[in-house]
Amino acid sequence: MNLSSWIENWQAILTSLVVAATLLALLLGRRAPDMAMLGAVIVLLATGILSPAEALSGMSNEGMLTVAALFVVAAAVHRTGALSLVIDRGLGRPSSLHEAQIRTMTIPAVLSGFMNNTPVVALMVPAVRTWAKKHQLSISKILMPMNAAVVLGGLCTLIGTSTNVVVSGLLNTKTGQSLGMFDITWLGVPLLIVGFAYILTASKSQWLLKDRKPAVSAGDDPREYSLEMVVESRSPLAGRTIEQAGLRGLHGLFLMEIDRAGHVRAAVEPTERLEEG
Structure with missing residues (x-):
């Protein structure tokens, strides 16, 4: 040329x-x-x-404006706090990790069929993380299947994913016809079922979903995760043992040490008594 x-x-x-x-x-x-x-x-x-x-x-574009409107709806739902209440009650108390995965995949998949999948994930993640920690479940083995379920659920309806909405807008521009709400359901539901079966089967192996537990990294300062408390004068805790004060068996917390006049006592026994100051 x-x-x-x-x-x-x-x-x-x-x-x-x-x-x-x-x-x-x-x-x-x-x-x-x-x-x-x-x-x-x-x-x-x-x-x-x-x-x-x-x-x-x-x-x-009609598709882009629809997606923007869905984000507004999602933000309103998040502000009400209703979703967290629904998730906590809807998921309940699972007897096993496998049951927990089924529950955390089913509800988001249904929601994503009638809401854009991105807002669904953004709203579900904080509530599901709290629920998983509450029941001492591996967060990675809960959130990853949930994310896949949201994507699969979004394939079942027109507004489930922004891609479907955009394609419908382009189709309307070219032909004057748009996709109906459930025109693609006949294809999306079988994909959803196959995807569920694969995820639930393959997630049992460590190579697909490893058991990753959140932890303090080596570069973090442990003091950022510690809390110092002082037994004030005339405090009802003064004179009580560690066990009597309810400082044993705390969920997610641990009494590391007692500092008395600069002398640190680590690995405190349950019979150790608290003193003022």
């Missing part, structure tokens, strides 16, 4: 370079995805490759 041909096709060349630069920015993660995409649109708009109507058409 000679120089004149390159000049004549400068728009295609510049567009290819902008797309490549955008993909590289998304891959490196040094810029927020929205800023990278917006920057690409601005460059193409400034060079005349895109008209103002074309540049703004994406922001007025």
Whole structure:
């Protein structure tokens, strides 16, 4: 291709370079995805490759506006705190990890069919983490299957994933027809069942889901996770033993040591008495 041909096709060349630069920015993660995409649109708009109507058409897309509205609904649900209450009561007390996985996969899968999957995950993770810690379950073996269930559940309805909504918008633009709410359910439900069966079977092996427990890393300062308390004068705890004061068998806590006038006593016995000061 000679120089004149390159000049004549400068728009295609510049567009290819902008797309490549955008993909590289998304891959490196040094810029927020929205800023990278917006920057690409601005460059193409400034060079005349895109008209103002074309540049703004994406922001007025029916699919994108629907997804934005779903995030507003999800934020409202989060503020009410209703979801945490529903999760705690709905999941109940599992008798095993396998049962816990079934429960934490079923509810999010159903919710993701009627809400966008991204807000569902954002809302479910904090509540499910608290529930898993409460019942002393491996968080990694709960959250990973739950995330997969949300994705699979979103395939069952039109609004389950933003991809389905965007495709419906593009279809409406091209043909004047849109996908119905349950037009893809016949395909999504079988995929959901197969996915559930695979996850529940394969999750029993350590190679797929390892038992990762949160812990303080070696670089962390233990003092950031410690709390110092002083027995004040005339405190009802003064004179009581460690066991009488209820400082033994604390859930998630442990009495490490007692400091008396600069003398530290570690591995305190239950019969050790508390003193003022």
